[in-house]
Amino acid sequence: MSCRFKYRHQLGAYLDGELNPQESEAIARHLADCATCSAALEEIRRLEPALLTLDAPPSPSGLTARILAEAQGRKVLFTPERSSVSPRFWPLHRWLQELSVPMRAAACAMVLLAFLLGLTMGREVSLSGSPRGVAPSEESLEGFEWFSPTPPLSLGSAYLTMASASREIGGVPR
């Protein structure tokens, strides 16, 4: 036999003291008149002693020692500074820590050299790629000189013609 009481699914919460006063009062009033819900509440109440028959054995002896041994093994990786470094970078960090100071300086110098080389090469490529080797100081208003020559009768050449004409009208020397 079931009951359609709207708080019937909250009998457990009622037993746990987790409901607000209004809900608790409503359930208390209902329980006074409903044998079904009273029986259900009693079943929920009996769960606790049944569940508490399930005890856990003592924690295994030596578990603390095993955890500490594992932690000691990580001690080489675990330093106060590195603890703020994400674990994914620990191998790189460890490699850097194991280098001597001159080697670390040499590694940094190589990285810097590679960066500067890349920057220089990149600038040379971009300069050599512009028509007639135009230097950055001669950048035009439109910026079209950075790219390959504008094909004649194209939209770009029409725009360039218009832009040049408007500048001449404004008296801005080219």
Added chain:
Amino acid sequence: MPNSLDSAELLMLAVGKGDLQAFEEIIRRHQAWAWKIAYRFLGHREEAEDVVQDAFLRLLDASGRYRPTASFKTYFYRIITRLCLDRAKKKQPLSVETIPDSPDPRPGVVEEMMLRETAVAVHAALDALSPTQRMAIVLRYYEGLNYEGIASALQTTPKAVERLLARARERLRAILRARTNSSRL
């Protein structure tokens, strides 16, 4: 943020600075209850041991980034709960053999046997729950957490915990009722 830093939070901050003695003290203080949660949830000794070890090592790994925005126990509950739930996705069904034997035969052996049978039945009933329902039951009945505490550990809301417990209790009642009826036949 806790109103005042408990010694556990202070120990964790020390671990973050590389103090392994502080880490050992944390293990000493919190291993027992961590073990009980893991064992009651997983029902398997070796898996519970793995989870507890993983949980403490995760504490160690995260110690440099630890900030006491919540109590240490709340923080550790989340770690253990998450590890248990992840483990449950690939674990074997609860082993009835792992239920510990009574160490000494005492007068009232019939009562002992009945208790053991009840424990077996409870173990099986818990295993029939979904992992999150089972964890909610463990945290409620064995750790005595209120709904807010359970919600924090499971990273959900108190209302969701209420529903989880309601469904879990419904299922447990049905299973244990069926067992009681069958034992009477």
